[in-house]
Amino acid sequence: MYFQDITSVLHMDGHGIYVWSTYGISLLIVAYNVLAPLRQKKQVIGQIKRQIINEKQVQSEKNTAVKQ
Amino acid sequence: MNWTFFHKLGSPKWFYDISGRWLPWLATISALLMATGLTWGLLFAPPDYLQGNSYRIIFLHVPTAFLASAVYVMMACAGAVTLIWRVKLADVALKCMAPVGASFCLLALITGAIWGKPTWGTWWVWDARLTSVLILLFLYIGVIALRGAIRSTTTAAKACAVLSIVGVVNIPIIKFSVQWWNTLHQGATLKLTEKPAMAPEMLWPLLISILAFYLFFTAVLLLRMRTEILNRERRTQWVQQRLGG
Amino acid sequence: MSEQAISGWQAFSGVIRRDLTLAFRSPGQIVNPVAFYLMVASLFPLGIAPEEALLSRLAGGIVWIGALLAVLLSLDSLFRSDQEDGSLDQLLLSLHPLPLLVLAKITAHWLTSGLALIILAPVLALMLHLPAEAFPALMFSLLLGTPLLSLAGGIGAALTVRVQRGGLLLTLLSLPLYIPVLIFGTTAVQSAMDGMDYNGHLLWLGALLVLGICLAPLAIAASLRIVADG
Numbered sequence: 001m002y003f004q005d006i007t008s009v010l011h012m013d014g015h016g017i018y019v020w021s022t023y024g025i026s027l028l029i030v031a032y033n034v035l036a037p038l039r040q041k042k043q044v045i046g047q048i049k050r051q052i053i054n055e056k057q058v059q060s061e062k063n064t065a066v067k068q
Numbered sequence: 069m070n071w072t073f074f075h076k077l078g079s080p081k082w083f084y085d086i087s088g089r090w091l092p093w094l095a096t097i098s099a100l101l102m103a104t105g106l107t108w109g110l111l112f113a114p115p116d117y118l119q120g121n122s123y124r125i126i127f128l129h130v131p132t133a134f135l136a137s138a139v140y141v142m143m144a145c146a147g148a149v150t151l152i153w154r155v156k157l158a159d160v161a162l163k164c165m166a167p168v169g170a171s172f173c174l175l176a177l178i179t180g181a182i183w184g185k186p187t188w189g190t191w192w193v194w195d196a197r198l199t200s201v202l203i204l205l206f207l208y209i210g211v212i213a214l215r216g217a218i219r220s221t222t223t224a225a226k227a228c229a230v231l232s233i234v235g236v237v238n239i240p241i242i243k244f245s246v247q248w249w250n251t252l253h254q255g256a257t258l259k260l261t262e263k264p265a266m267a268p269e270m271l272w273p274l275l276i277s278i279l280a281f282y283l284f285f286t287a288v289l290l291l292r293m294r295t296e297i298l299n300r301e302r303r304t305q306w307v308q309q310r311l312g313g
Numbered sequence: 314m315s316e317q318a319i320s321g322w323q324a325f326s327g328v329i330r331r332d333l334t335l336a337f338r339s340p341g342q343i344v345n346p347v348a349f350y351l352m353v354a355s356l357f358p359l360g361i362a363p364e365e366a367l368l369s370r371l372a373g374g375i376v377w378i379g380a381l382l383a384v385l386l387s388l389d390s391l392f393r394s395d396q397e398d399g400s401l402d403q404l405l406l407s408l409h410p411l412p413l414l415v416l417a418k419i420t421a422h423w424l425t426s427g428l429a430l431i432i433l434a435p436v437l438a439l440m441l442h443l444p445a446e447a448f449p450a451l452m453f454s455l456l457l458g459t460p461l462l463s464l465a466g467g468i469g470a471a472l473t474v475r476v477q478r479g480g481l482l483l484t485l486l487s488l489p490l491y492i493p494v495l496i497f498g499t500t501a502v503q504s505a506m507d508g509m510d511y512n513g514h515l516l517w518l519g520a521l522l523v524l525g526i527c528l529a530p531l532a533i534a535a536s537l538r539i540v541a542d543g
């Protein structure tokens with residue numbers, strides 16, 4: 001490791017704020033790119049599942065209506 | 069020539085299944101490579117002779133800048149496939165690539181700007197490369213905005229395909245003209261990367277980071293495409309069976 | 314009378330004549346961008362400073378940006394009014410090649426927008442204290458550049474013709490295509506002001522113009538057909 005201790009890692013000879021802000025923002029954007037698709041996937045799957053349940057219900061209601 | 073392979077390639081169901089198997093591997097490997105490359109570059113690589121420790125931003129700036137350009141070219145290729153061979157999966161790829169590419173383009177701009185402050189003293193410099201990346205961001209936003217403005221999926225697919233092809237033809241013209249404009253207005257061209265060749269202690273973490281970001285992009289793209297496929301194919305039997313049964 | 318009886322050239326000139334007639338019937342279509350051009354160019358001294366030295370350095374860029382924005386403003390009328398009254402659909406049904414007819418529309422558009430801007434450019438340049446040696450560079454760069462602005466803008470106009478309130482989207486799509494044209498135009502003027510040779514810049518504009526005349530009508534025609542099916 002180039003750095004001696006944790007304070008010099010954070011300080012980076014005065015450039016610490018630049019380096020760490022870029023890594024922090026990058027982490028945010030990487031996290032967004034992971035979380036946003038996952039959330040959308042949950043949404044879409046939830047929508048489709050609800051639609052299937054709805055249609056099954058409508059179908060079973062029709063069947064009971066026919067029987068009567 | 070086994071044409072059935074290409075026909076299978078266009079099938080959303082086949083793609084969904086195969087991407088489902090690849091995705092965990094891609095995600096894990098890209099995460100590992102990213103952690104390795106960035107930790108190495110951040111903590112273990114020696115500081116730069118001229119720039120000191122601020123050069124460590126390079127391990128983020130270069131991969132994201134490469135990706136931003138590469139993804140746009142991939143979008144244009146997907147657009148060409150959509151228009152010529154009417155492969156729906158190509159349009160799914162184009163639609164999903166755009167926001168990811170745009171976010172990397174934005175990140176390239178931000179890291180470039182922040183890197184500029186300790187290096188050149190200002191938060192923004194109109195140097196040729198940063199300006200080209202800024203215009204690339206406009207191109208991305210244009211494709212995303214056009215997609216949102218057109219209601220019909222098929223029309224939007226072909227319109228975005230045309231736009232991305234026009235954009236990709238424009239990219240070399242923009243790069244050249246901005247380079248031209250910049251050299252006429254600035255004396256010496258300032259470069260963000262070291263020339264001559266980088267020392268191996270700096271080059272290796274850079275290469276690992278580049279590979280990591282490419283794999284990360286692929287993983288995120290597959291994730292988005294799978295959701296989009298489910299969305300578009302929700303009425304088909306295989307989706308109904310998978311999610312309902 | 315069958316349509317094949319009309320030759321390609323007759324169709325081309327026919328479209329130009331139609332568009333010019335329509336443009337002159339509603340003078341606002343021509344006058345508004347010109348008025349806008351003058352106003353935008355006046356905003357710069359008002360917003361920055363009226364000092365001659367500063368203005369003369371910026372004059373080339375201001376005239377060019379004014380022309381660019383004025384053409385952008387006038388692009389909406391390229392296809393939208395035809396789309397609204399159904400004549401665009403007629404154009405798409407024509408037996409003549411659509412790129413040819415598109416090129417005719419763009420030519421007419423340039424004649425009613427870019428040409429007026431070029432003619433007025435010396436007036437603006439005088440108001441902004443552009444040095445005399447830069448005038449030819451400004452005129453030639455505008456002469457080569459404004460048709461390019463019409464051609465490149467036509468692509469965005471075609472893609473957004475059926476989009477509600479597509480004006481902003483049109484601007485967004487056109488700007489990346491406009492930037493190289495702007496750069497070559499203004500650097501030509503800048504070089505002339507510095508007393509250097511500006512032929513190279515004009516040649517680049519010329520090359521882009523040839524590329525544009527060949528390729529833009531194809532892209533515009535394809536775009537019109539794509540959004541028509543939707």
